[in-house]
Amino acid sequence: MAEKVDRRDFLRSLGVTAGAAFGAAAGSFPVIGTAQAQDKPRGTIPSTPYKIGHMTFFTGPAAVLGEGMYKGQVLAAEEINAAGGFLGRRKIDIIKADEAAGTDANVKELRRMKLQEKIDFFCGITSSGNTPALGPVAEELKVLTIFVDGCTDFLFDKAVPDPKYIFRITNIQSADGATCALAVVQAWPQVKRIAHIHPDYSYGRNAFDHFSIVMKKMLPRTEVVSEGWPKLGTTDFTSHITKAIGSKPDLLVTSVWGGDYLALYKQALQHGLFDKMKVATTLAMAVAPHALGKDHPEGVIGGVHSNYHFTWPPADRWPLNKTFIEKYYARWKEYPNFQGEGAYTATYMLKTAIEKANKLTGSWPSDEAIISQLEGMMYAGPGGYTYIRPDNHQGYKDAITGFTKNVPEYPFPILDPERIITIPIRNITAPPGWPKGEPTSTYTWIDKTWPSAKA
Numbered sequence: 001m002a003e004k005v006d007r008r009d010f011l012r013s014l015g016v017t018a019g020a021a022f023g024a025a026a027g028s029f030p031v032i033g034t035a036q037a038q039d040k041p042r043g044t045i046p047s048t049p050y051k052i053g054h055m056t057f058f059t060g061p062a063a064v065l066g067e068g069m070y071k072g073q074v075l076a077a078e079e080i081n082a083a084g085g086f087l088g089r090r091k092i093d094i095i096k097a098d099e100a101a102g103t104d105a106n107v108k109e110l111r112r113m114k115l116q117e118k119i120d121f122f123c124g125i126t127s128s129g130n131t132p133a134l135g136p137v138a139e140e141l142k143v144l145t146i147f148v149d150g151c152t153d154f155l156f157d158k159a160v161p162d163p164k165y166i167f168r169i170t171n172i173q174s175a176d177g178a179t180c181a182l183a184v185v186q187a188w189p190q191v192k193r194i195a196h197i198h199p200d201y202s203y204g205r206n207a208f209d210h211f212s213i214v215m216k217k218m219l220p221r222t223e224v225v226s227e228g229w230p231k232l233g234t235t236d237f238t239s240h241i242t243k244a245i246g247s248k249p250d251l252l253v254t255s256v257w258g259g260d261y262l263a264l265y266k267q268a269l270q271h272g273l274f275d276k277m278k279v280a281t282t283l284a285m286a287v288a289p290h291a292l293g294k295d296h297p298e299g300v301i302g303g304v305h306s307n308y309h310f311t312w313p314p315a316d317r318w319p320l321n322k323t324f325i326e327k328y329y330a331r332w333k334e335y336p337n338f339q340g341e342g343a344y345t346a347t348y349m350l351k352t353a354i355e356k357a358n359k360l361t362g363s364w365p366s367d368e369a370i371i372s373q374l375e376g377m378m379y380a381g382p383g384g385y386t387y388i389r390p391d392n393h394q395g396y397k398d399a400i401t402g403f404t405k406n407v408p409e410y411p412f413p414i415l416d417p418e419r420i421i422t423i424p425i426r427n428i429t430a431p432p433g434w435p436k437g438e439p440t441s442t443y444t445w446i447d448k449t450w451p452s453a454k455a
Helices: 007-014 063-083 103-113 131-140 154-159 173-187 202-218 238-246 258-270 318-330 338-361 367-374 441-449
Strands: 029-032 049-056 090-096 121-124 142-145 166-168 195-198 223-228 249-253 278-281 379-382 383-388 397-401 421-423
Touching: 007 173, 007 202, 049 063, 049 103, 049 338, 049 367, 063 090, 063 121, 063 258, 063 318, 063 338, 090 103, 103 121, 103 131, 121 278, 121 338, 131 142, 131 154, 131 166, 142 338, 142 367, 173 202, 173 397, 173 421, 173 441, 195 202, 195 238, 202 441, 223 238, 238 258, 318 338, 318 379, 338 367, 338 379, 338 383
Parallel strands: 029 379, 049 090, 049 121, 121 142, 142 166, 195 223, 195 249, 249 278
Antiparallel strands: 379 383, 397 421
């Protein structure tokens, strides 16, 4: 049997920090960012538009999460076009499509975009139910792709285990459940009875699995007393709420997201749920910030997909975030969510890769040359450093979560700046070379390598 460890000591060894501390060390990787000036391009650059196919949710309950993605990419494109376009010549033309059409229709639309619209680059995607279907098609069509979200581990674990054309910059899904669990372990180690409400598809199952494996290691005396699995797009959560309350838990954990979460929390208020238990979420604060009302309870662990909230990194200590927020608000009269930041960063990472590849090739670079510059890139963006691992094309940034708080400066709750929790992403995701596992590589890595905490 593995030796038991002190829970607090192990949290410290993982680098789990709480409070207002902010560190952004990039280690030994060369760092590039949006502030870099563009050198004069080499060779002859065509003036034809650079076509980007962008797909996210524009309708339905998921739009409060996904539409910010489009706004972030539009903002970046407008800035780049104002300077002449990529390499000062190729202006960006965005062709958009609604992800709400469904997986089969999305696959057909990606094919249409590439074969008829002749897109140069594909970007977007919110749902983890869509990237495993779109990823293989993007590879087949040889269309350079950066998924902003659609964060399922399954994409690179199984659907496209050896990617060439596709990348993703959002932290993988397993980090969501692990981050939420570690926040609970640090803040509320006394909890014993846990209820769950998760959307009944891959994201919800993944969140449940990874929350549970961390709790098994860190708080082994906890027990699951209730599970609710509403369908994605559910509007009435009454039965799930009353079931959870009836089980008398200390804690409710939920990965319900977008418009579904807005309905869940408002209905939970009517039943007094937040007065009866603590609540931890993976995605509550990931919607467009203005979508949440001041009626949202304080002190909830408000997940942001482990990625970004516009109040972090602190604007007074991370200028890239300050200027991004100001520009995004000036353009859209609202604040960005993690998908807005993600699409903005993805577009500038593409710009940087094109510029670096141009220096090497002396002309407009091929997709293969651009890919070679995206692989291994460490990029300083509004949300901090994002690193693209060369072996799996997955983006990694340090995970964050925190606690909801209402403040006078905003007409909606934010993450309490004094209670931000950050975790180095390398400490909660499987490393390069770790074998594929079930349900994910990260799950088996945690299960096999993390010690168990003393009860």
